[in-house]
Each structure stands twice: as structure tokens, then as C-alpha cells.
Amino acid sequence: MTVEFWFLxxxxxxxxxxxGFAMVETGFTRAKxxxxxxxxxxxxxxxxxxVFSLLGYTLMMGEDTFFGLIGKPNxxxxxxxxxxxxxxxxxxxxxxxxxxxxVFCATTATIVSGAMAERTKFSAYxxxxxxxxxLIYPIEAHWIWGGGWLARLGxxxxxxxxxxxxTGGIAALVGAVILGxxxxxxxxxxxxxxxxxxxxxxxSIPLGALGVFILWLGWYGFNGAAATSPSELSSVFLxxxxxxxVATCTTMLFTWKKNGKPDVSMCLNASLAGLVGITAGCxxxxxxxxxxxxxVSGILVVVVVEVLDLKLHVDDPVGAVAVHMANGAWGTIAxxxxxxxxxxAGLHGLLYTGEFRQLGIQLLGVMAVAVYAVVTLCITFRVIxxxxxxxxxxxxxxxxxxxxxxxxPSAYADFAPxxxxxxDFSSGEPIAxxxxxxxxxxxxxxxxxxxxxxxxxxxxxxxxxxxxxxxxALKDAMSRLGITGMTVSHVMGYGIQKGHAEYYRGVAVETxxxxxxxxxxxxxxxxxxxVIETAKKVLYTGHIGDGKIFVYDVENVVKVxxxxxxxxxLQDVE
Numbered sequence: 001m002t003v004e005f006w007f008l009x010x011x012x013x014x015x016x017x018x019x020g021f022a023m024v025e026t027g028f029t030r031a032k033x034x035x036x037x038x039x040x041x042x043x044x045x046x047x048x049x050x051v052f053s054l055l056g057y058t059l060m061m062g063e064d065t066f067f068g069l070i071g072k073p074n075x076x077x078x079x080x081x082x083x084x085x086x087x088x089x090x091x092x093x094x095x096x097x098x099x100x101x102x103v104f105c106a107t108t109a110t111i112v113s114g115a116m117a118e119r120t121k122f123s124a125y126x127x128x129x130x131x132x133x134x135l136i137y138p139i140e141a142h143w144i145w146g147g148g149w150l151a152r153l154g155x156x157x158x159x160x161x162x163x164x165x166x167t168g169g170i171a172a173l174v175g176a177v178i179l180g181x182x183x184x185x186x187x188x189x190x191x192x193x194x195x196x197x198x199x200x201x202x203x204s205i206p207l208g209a210l211g212v213f214i215l216w217l218g219w220y221g222f223n224g225a226a227a228t229s230p231s232e233l234s235s236v237f238l239x240x241x242x243x244x245x246v247a248t249c250t251t252m253l254f255t256w257k258k259n260g261k262p263d264v265s266m267c268l269n270a271s272l273a274g275l276v277g278i279t280a281g282c283x284x285x286x287x288x289x290x291x292x293x294x295x296v297s298g299i300l301v302v303v304v305v306e307v308l309d310l311k312l313h314v315d316d317p318v319g320a321v322a323v324h325m326a327n328g329a330w331g332t333i334a335x336x337x338x339x340x341x342x343x344x345a346g347l348h349g350l351l352y353t354g355e356f357r358q359l360g361i362q363l364l365g366v367m368a369v370a371v372y373a374v375v376t377l378c379i380t381f382r383v384i385x386x387x388x389x390x391x392x393x394x395x396x397x398x399x400x401x402x403x404x405x406x407x408x409p410s411a412y413a414d415f416a417p418x419x420x421x422x423x424d425f426s427s428g429e430p431i432a433x434x435x436x437x438x439x440x441x442x443x444x445x446x447x448x449x450x451x452x453x454x455x456x457x458x459x460x461x462x463x464x465x466x467x468x469x470x471x472x473a474l475k476d477a478m479s480r481l482g483i484t485g486m487t488v489s490h491v492m493g494y495g496i497q498k499g500h501a502e503y504y505r506g507v508a509v510e511t512x513x514x515x516x517x518x519x520x521x522x523x524x525x526x527x528x529x530x531v532i533e534t535a536k537k538v539l540y541t542g543h544i545g546d547g548k549i550f551v552y553d554v555e556n557v558v559k560v561x562x563x564x565x566x567x568x569x570l571q572d573v574e
Contacts, residue, residue, distance in 0.1 A: 003228055004092045007100060010225020014103040017218035018045055018110060023211030024272075025114035026411075028202035028265065028318040032400025033118045034411035040125055044110040045103075047126060048133035052102050053077055060105075060138035061097060061146050068149030071142050100225065101141075104164055107222075108137045111168030114318030116175045119182050119397050122405040124390045128380060132171060136376045140167060140369050154358070155365040156339075156347055158236075159223045161280030161331035162369055169325025170373040172316065178381045179390055181315030183397055194313050199507040202317070205264055212268045216244060219275045223282040232344040236282045239290040240275065246291045247274025250298025258302075259503045266302055266505060269319045273301035276324055277331035281338065284345035289338035296334075297327045306506040319505070329366050336362040457567040459554035460528045464519045465493060466539045466547030471517050477538045478521065481530060487520040516547070522554055524570050 022041035026034045048056075055073055062071030076084055077098065085095045109132050116125070143150040144163045157163050187196035202208060223240045227233035251270030255263035277297035278290055285293065304322035308314040314321070336359025339349030348355045384390050391397075396404030402411055466474070471488065478486060493516040523531060532549055539547050559569035 004096055006227075006233075007092055007225055008096055010221035011096075011100045011103050013218045013221025014100075014107065014225065015045070017103075017107060017215050017222065018042075020211045020214030020218055021107075021110045021113070023207050023214060024268070025117060025211070025318050027204040027206065027208030027211060028114065029117045030200070030400070031203040031410070031412060032402055034203075034402065035406055035408040036122065036401035037113065037117060038411070039122065039406060040113045040129075041110055043126055044113065044129050045106040047129045048106045048109055049102060051130050051134040052105050052138070053098070054134075056105060056134050056138040057098055057101060059135070060101060060142045064142075064147045068143065068147070068152060070139050070148075071146050101145075104160060104222075105133050105137050105141075107160075108164045108168045108171075109133050111165065111320055111324050112171045112175055115172030115316045115320040116179055117317050118401065119392055120175075120179060120401075121389055121392050122401070124384050124388050127384050127388060128171075128175070131380050132377075136171075136373070136380070137163075137167060140372055143369070144365070150361075150365050150368065153361050153364070155361050156284060156335050156345065156358070157280045157332055157365070158283045158345070159226065159279045161276060161278075161328045162366055164328075165276045165279065165324040166328030166332065166366070167369060167373045169321050169323070169328055170370060171377045172320040173314070173325055174374065174377040175381055176314050176316050176321070178378075178385060181313065182317070183394060185315045186313055197310055197313070197507050199504040200317070201504045202265065205268075208265065208268055212271050215272060216275065219244075219279075223279055227283070229344075232283060235344050238287060239278050239282045239285055242287055242290040243278035243294040243297065244271045244274030246294025247271065247277065247298035247301070250295050251302055254299055254302055255503075255506075259506070261503075263302075263503065263505065266305070266319075269301050269305070269323055270298045272323045273297040273327045276327040277334065279328075280332040281335040281345075284335050284339040284343050284347045284349070286340040286343055289334070289340060289349075289351075292338060293331060293334050296330060300326050300330060302506065309505070309507060329370070332366050333359070333362050336360070457524045459522060459524050459557055459566070459570070461552040461554050462521045462523065462528065462531050462535075463550040463552065464521070464535050464539075464547060465491065465516050465550075466519075466535075467541075467545060468515055468517050470539050471519075474519065474535060474538050477534050478531070481534055482526055483521055483523065483531070485521075489518045489520075491516050491518045514545070522557060522570065524567055 018041055022038050025041070026037045029037060057077070058073045058075075059071050062074055065072045076094065083094075084098075085093055087093055109129050112128065112132075113125070141163045142148045144155060144157050145151065182200065185198055185200060186194045187198065189195050219240055220237060224233050224236045227236055248267050248270045251267050251273075252262045255261070255266050274294045274297045277293045278285070281289070281293070301319065301322045304326045305316070305319050308316055308321060316322070335347065335349065336356075337350050338352075339345065339347035339358060340352050341348055347358055350356060350359050381390065392401060392404065402408040464474070468490075475486070493514055521531060528551060532551070535549055556565055557567075557569040558565050562569075
């Protein structure tokens with residue numbers, strides 16, 4: 001009972017990983033598609049539950065048939081529910097096995113979401129999600145965990161580097177290739193050759209980081225749920241901690257050396273790559289083996305991301321192919337090299353025993369699952385493409401799938417466009433619009449009048465655009481000058497200051513637009529020249545990008561609260 005309880009807690013942690021995938025994928029893509037990403041991750045589990053319960057589970061875990069290829073379908077979940085939830089003398093209930101395998105199935109399906117993000121029809125994605133959970137994943141998982149032919153050979157994939165991650169990664173690769181890149185990702189010449197690769201940064205690194213931490217936590221259940229003894233569980237937790245840590249440090253140093261600075265998004269991917277890499281052998285490797293897996297995973301994730309993007313021109317916004325396919329295959333093969341006979345699994349890896357048998361079995365399993373996945377997924381995506389359509393309309397893609405696919409103005413309320421139904425007419429009376437036009441023949445020529453008023457005062461607006469880090473120094477200087485009010489805006493500026501090249505996931509980021517601060521000040525009593533000279537003194541560094549100062553005449557100033565105008569409106573008094 002205690003073991004089964006932990007088994008189900010582990011399953012719950014794996015379910016929680018859906019939130020992690022949703023956050024990673026949302027953070028690594030643009031804000032205009034955030035709602036679409038969330039919706040796809042939600043439906044992966046919900047659609048997967050329906051089809052997995054109808055057929056997928058029994059294809060995976062049913063009585064072995066057809067020479068170890070599939071499980072025998074049945075309807076015990078619906079026709080024999082009492083027996084399905086009954087506790088057997090040994091082992092777990094069928095209901096526990098169902099829930100456990102369901103959350104793993106959902107994980108496989110959701111890996112694809114990020115690689116095909118920002119340009120896939122939602123209806124097409126739902127069809128794919130149903131197919132992989134209904135037929136594709138259950139059959140190959142049966143080979144490994146359901147008593148199929150690979151299990152009989154001694155193939156070892158403890159928690160799914162091959163069955164889940166490599167399969168999901170292959171689905172991501174096939175889908176991304178058939179779908180094609182996002183609009184604007186690659187610049188091509190007249191012959192179709194790529195002449196430039198554009199970086200399309202994700203909109204929220206914090207969301208991506210949150211997703212990684214959620215996934216890392218969930219991975220302790222992912223890898224550890226099937227453990228049946230304290231020593232096995234502790235060994236799994238140990239290797240599941242070491243591998244991603246080493247992978248992340250490796251990627252940090254690798255990108256630091258390669259690009260001059262450590263790449264944040266790639267380090268986040270590296271943590272996941274290390275987790276994927278150790279998943280197959282978390283019970284078979286020791287601390288040293290976990291470290292080796294981490295080192296290779298940390299390098300492999302960077303290399304594969306850049307090869308796909310810069311050489312093969314496959315657009316994978318989140319790095320799903322590199323994280324899951326490449327490291328899923330590597331982690332599965334690593335069992336044959338690095339398995340320590342003293343680890344709980346007791347396997348004989350080449351490094352420790354000199355035996356090639358386990359390595360040969362692991363290579364066979366990886367190749368068999370890879371071929372099966374490529375064939376079935378190519379058929380699936382091509383059929384969807386020819387029938388339902390796979391790619392969103394270009395106009396919808398440019399506008400964002402949130403609005404076109406879900407009618408969602410924005411996943412972030414602060415950025416939602418103002419529409420009539422959001423207006424607050426507290427008075428209860430409609431607001432009358434001022435309408436009408438002046439015929440051209442009656443147009444009155446505009447005459448420029450001096451910005452001096454009857455009270456003898458002149459009002460001047462000083463607009464200052466400068467480096468962000470000098471804001472508080474300027475604010476203090478203006479305060480000492482006697483200026484008590486200013487408007488501050490964060491802006492992007494284009495000028496001679498291009499900056500040096502920065503990199504996002506190995507691709508140079510255009511730096512023509514740079515973040516600046518804009519301060520607006522309206523003065524009358526304080527001499528404009530004093531404001532200008534003070535600003536120049538505070539902001540000067542002698543380098544390109546120090547900023548610019550613009551001076552404008554102001555015709556009038558009105559204080560809304562009191563109705564005061566002109567000079568009186570500028571006085572910041574009660």
C-alpha cells in the first residue's frame with residue numbers, strides 16, 4: 001500500500017509537469033501566442049485521457065500479442081470496473097497503472113507543442129494529439145514496458161528517454177519540417193537559399209525558467225515513481241539531480257566560451273537535456289555515469305539547436321528536438337556504456353564490465369523506435385496536412401494565434417486592446433461623439449502664433465532621450481533645479497548606436513533598436529537653458545548613445561483637478 005501510494009504521488013508529479021511544459025513553451029515564444037500554447041498543453045492531457053482510456057492503454061499494457069508488437073485491446077476499464085480498481089495480492093491495481101501510464105502518454109504528446117508553436121492550426125494539433133495518444137505512443141511503449149519484444153530482449157529504459165522523449169522529439173522534428181518555419185525566421189534569395197537567420201526571442205525568460213523548475217521538480221516523480229525500495233529511490237534521486245546540474249554548468253561554460261556570454265535560454269534547455277539524458281538509466285548509472293551523461297547532454301543540446309537552426313533551417317522555437325530527441329537517444333544508448341552493476345538495475349555496461357551485449361540491445365531499441373516513430377508520424381502529419389490543413393493562415397500567424405484561433409485579444413490583460421465592452425460609463429449616459437468634416441474649400445490656413453500668453457509666460461517642453469542607467473541621476477539633478485514633475489517612459493530607439501552583436505540560442509540578435517528612457521518636462525519659471533545644461537552635464541559620458549534633447553513650444557497647460565490653465569497649472573501646490 002505504501003509503495004502504491006508513492007507510485008500515485010509520482011504520477012501526480014508527472015501530471016504537474018504539464019504546467020512546466022506550458023510555461024517553458026509560453027516563455028520561449030511570443031506573447032501573441034501565449035493563450036494558444038496554454039490551450040494546446042491543456043488539451044494534450046484532456047484529449048489524451050479520452051483516447052488513451054478507449055484504446056491506447058490496452059494497446060500498451062494489454063495481453064501481449066502479434067509477436068510482442070501490441071497489447072490485446074479490451075474494455076475492462078468500462079465493463080469490469082470493480083476488478084479494475086481491486087487491489088491484487090502482489091503489485092498495483094490496474095487503475096494505478098492506468099493513471100501512471102496516462103500521464104506519461106500526455107508528456108509524449110506535449111513535447112511537440114513548442115517545436116510547432118506559433119504557426120499550427122489548433123484543429124490540426126488536436127488531431128495530432130489524439131493520434132499519438134491513441135496509437136503511436138502506446139504501441140512502441142508496449143515494446144518497452146508492456147512485455148513486448150524489446151522488453152524480452154532486455155532493453156532498458158527505466159522512465160522513458162526512448163519511449164517518451166525520443167519519440168516526442170522525433171514527432172517535434174517531423175512536425176517542424178513538414179510545417180515549415182515561422183514567417184520572418186529565414187531570409188531567402190530568389191533561388192530559395194537561406195541568406196540570413198533571424199533570431200525570434202521568446203517574450204518571457206522568467207516564465208521559461210519557472211517552467212524548467214516545475215519540470216525539474218516533477219522529474220523526481222517522473223524517474224522515481226516506479227522505485228520499489230528506499231535504496232532504489234535514493235539512487236534515482238541522486239542521478240536525477242547530478243545529470244541536469246552538470247549539463248547546465250557545461251552549457252554555461254560552452255556558450256560563454258563560444259559567444260562571449262553565457263546564454264540564459266540555452267542553460268534552461270540544458271537543465272531539461274540533462275534530465276532527459278538520465279531518464280533511461282537513472283536506476284542503472286552511478287554518480288560518475290550521471291556526470292558523464294550531463295556533460296554530453298550540455299554540449300549536445302547546444303550543437304543540435306544550432307545545427308538545426310543555422311545549417312538545416314528547421315525552426316524549433318523552444319529547442320524540443322535538441323532536448324528530447326537528441327538527448328533521449330543519447331541517454332538510452334548511454335545505459336549500454338555506463339551502467340554500473342552495483343546500481344539498483346544491476347546492468348552490465350561496457351565501461352565497467354567490457355561487455356557489449358547491453359550496448360547492442362540499447363542501439364537496436366533506439367533504431368527500432370526511431371524508425372517506427374518517423375514512419376508513423378510522417379504519415380500522420382501528411383494526412384492532417386492534406387485533409388484538415390496543418391498550417392495557420394499567414395495573416396493569422398502574423399496577428400497571433402490567440403486572436404485568430406481562440407478569439408483572445410491577449411493572454412495578458414494589460415496588453416489587451418481597448419474595446420467598447422470594456423468601457424466604464426459610470427454616469428450611465430452615452431458619450432456623444434463629435435462628428436463632421438470641413439470641406440477643403442472652407443479650410444482655414446494654419447497660422448503659427450508665438451507661445452507667449454496674456455500673462456507674459458512662455459511654456460516649453462523639454463524631451464530628453466537617454467540611457468536607462470542615468471534616470472535617477474537626472475531625476476535628482478532636476479529636483480535640485482526646482483523641477484517637481486516629469487513624465488518618464490521606457491522607449492526603443494534607433495540611431496547610429498548599433499551595439500555589439502548579442503546572441504539568442506546561437507543566432508545573432510538585431511540590435512538596431514535599443515532600450516532607452518524618455519523624460520518629458522514642461523517648464524515656465526525655470527530657464528530652459530538651465531534644464532538643457534543640467535541634463536547635458538548629468539548624461540554625458542562621451543560615447544555614442546548618450547542621448548538627445550528636444551525642445552518644443554507649448555501653447556497651454558491645463559490642470560484637470562482644478563481647471564487652472566497656463567502658468568498656474570504648472571505650479572505643483574495644493
